[in-house]
Amino acid sequence: xxxxxxxxxxxxxxxxxxxxxxxxxxxxxxxxxxxxxxxxxxxxxxxxxxxxxxxxxxxxxxxxxxxxxxxxxxxxxxxxxxxxxxxxxxxxxxxxxxxxxxxxxxxxxxxx
Amino acid sequence: xxxxxxxxxxxxxxxxxxxxxxxxxxxxxxxxxxxxxxxxxxxxxxxxxxxxxxxxxxxxxxxxxxxxxxxxxxxxxxxxxxxxxxxxxxxxxxxxxxxxxxxxxxxxxxxxxx
Numbered sequence: 001x002x003x004x005x006x007x008x009x010x011x012x013x014x015x016x017x018x019x020x021x022x023x024x025x026x027x028x029x030x031x032x033x034x035x036x037x038x039x040x041x042x043x044x045x046x047x048x049x050x051x052x053x054x055x056x057x058x059x060x061x062x063x064x065x066x067x068x069x070x071x072x073x074x075x076x077x078x079x080x081x082x083x084x085x086x087x088x089x090x091x092x093x094x095x096x097x098x099x100x101x102x103x104x105x106x107x108x109x110x111x112x
Numbered sequence: 113x114x115x116x117x118x119x120x121x122x123x124x125x126x127x128x129x130x131x132x133x134x135x136x137x138x139x140x141x142x143x144x145x146x147x148x149x150x151x152x153x154x155x156x157x158x159x160x161x162x163x164x165x166x167x168x169x170x171x172x173x174x175x176x177x178x179x180x181x182x183x184x185x186x187x188x189x190x191x192x193x194x195x196x197x198x199x200x201x202x203x204x205x206x207x208x209x210x211x212x213x214x215x216x217x218x219x220x221x222x223x224x225x226x
Binding site: 031032034036043044045046049089093095098099100101102103104105 | 145147153154155157160168170171202204206212214215217218219220
């Protein structure tokens with residue numbers, strides 16, 4: 001399985017500001033990088049993912065960038081809103097048969 | 113389409129008791145897994161399965177057993193509950209494709225061992 005580190009562990013931003021969460025991985029063969037959002041008391045849900053043949057992917061206010069050389073990928077949230085407050089998890093996989101090990105999570109608080 | 117269904121949602125056990133957490137999915141997913149999430153902590157993989165009849169250990173397998181007799185079901189058994197197993201348990205499933213796909217999570221089971 002892959003080893004994923006995630007930073008920061010907690011992040012507090014003012015509403016309207018941007019938030020960036022970074023993950024690093026150890027296995028250069030990893031090629032699938034999902035991000036999950038878990039609101040308080042809820043189940044984790046996929047918000048965006050990226051594959052190794054793409055450097056950046058956007059979905060409205062959310063984007064993910066991938067640097068394969070440096071083995072890190074980042075989640076970018078622009079124009080943050082209070083409903084963005086949640087814990088965010090990243091993962092890195094080589095194949096769908098990999099055991100899915102998540103990063104330790106980042107608790108994001110958006111202050112109105 | 114129910115997705116991933118976990119039962120029960122809440123459970124209180126006494127130390128030493130055994131129980132089975134149920135997980136069922138109706139999406140014909142090959143890959144299923146169990147995670148535990150302790151307060152303020154991340155998702156730690158307990159066991160996973162890449163298909164019926166195949167299971168393997170995750171990061172924290174001790175004290176838990178699993179089996180996968182059908183594609184749909186992946187029960188998690190606590191053999192002799194301990195207070196350290198107090199946690200929220202999530203089951204997840206996904207398709208098997210080259211490179212990975214979205215994992216769908218159940219609603220979670222909150223287990224307290226006293």
